[in-house]
Amino acid sequence: MNLLIIGAPGAGKGTMSELILNNYHLVHVSTGDMLRAAVKAGTPVGLKAQEYMNKGALVPDEVIHDIIVERLSQDDIEAGFLFDGYPRTKAQAEDLDLILKELNKKIDCVINMNIDDEVLIKRITGRRLCPVCGEIFNIYFKAPEKEGICDKCGAELIQRKDDNLDSLKVRLEEYHKNTQAVIEYYEKAGIVKDVNADQSREEVFNEIKAVLEGLC
Numbered sequence: 001m002n003l004l005i006i007g008a009p010g011a012g013k014g015t016m017s018e019l020i021l022n023n024y025h026l027v028h029v030s031t032g033d034m035l036r037a038a039v040k041a042g043t044p045v046g047l048k049a050q051e052y053m054n055k056g057a058l059v060p061d062e063v064i065h066d067i068i069v070e071r072l073s074q075d076d077i078e079a080g081f082l083f084d085g086y087p088r089t090k091a092q093a094e095d096l097d098l099i100l101k102e103l104n105k106k107i108d109c110v111i112n113m114n115i116d117d118e119v120l121i122k123r124i125t126g127r128r129l130c131p132v133c134g135e136i137f138n139i140y141f142k143a144p145e146k147e148g149i150c151d152k153c154g155a156e157l158i159q160r161k162d163d164n165l166d167s168l169k170v171r172l173e174e175y176h177k178n179t180q181a182v183i184e185y186y187e188k189a190g191i192v193k194d195v196n197a198d199q200s201r202e203e204v205f206n207e208i209k210a211v212l213e214g215l216c
């Protein structure tokens with residue numbers, strides 16, 4: 001079973017990826033993790049990636065291509081894999097198909113974590129953290145009993161700098177702009193499965209399980 005998971009910031013993609021990996025024993029293919037590992041190991045491709053990162057530039061598609069080919073050529077991949085955070089553009093999706101074809105593989109299913117932007121905005125801008133005990137609150141969904149104060153330890157809650165509305169709107173816009181084309185690309189292949197991500201963690205995972213059981 002070869003899967004791909006797509007979801008906007010705040011949609012819960014990370015949590016669902018973890019649950020899928022633990023329950024179905026798939027190999028996690030995360031281009032971010034692979035890049036960091038290649039850089040750390042100092043492989044030829046890692047050194048190339050490092051050059052771009054040092055300049056503060058995006059690592060270009062051809063370098064990521066090489067990293068993916070390297071990863072997908074390893075034996076453990078036979079058990080099936082879950083792509084997470086890639087492809088982000090239609091060009092990357094086309095390239096990934098070529099790589100997979102070469103290896104006699106294909107994507108079986110694209111899990112699309114569907115959720116309204118308004119909910120994501122509340123999830124992210126409403127988030128408040130306790131800097132002392134690490135408890136996470138949300139002023140819309142899980143408000144502390146006393147405003148701005150941690151229920152557990154009484155510390156003053158903080159909001160992460162990145163969790164503000166302006167930076168989130170930019171991230172969401174960027175996400176939709178690129179992802180729409182990726183989803184349409186896979187819709188043509190008839191392999192996109194929409195999952196309602198505006199539910200509890202258990203409910204979302206149950207929907208995903210139902211989708212995956214349909215594949216087996």
Ligand SMILES: [Zn+2]
Binds near residue numbers: 131135150155
């Ligand atoms: Zn606390």
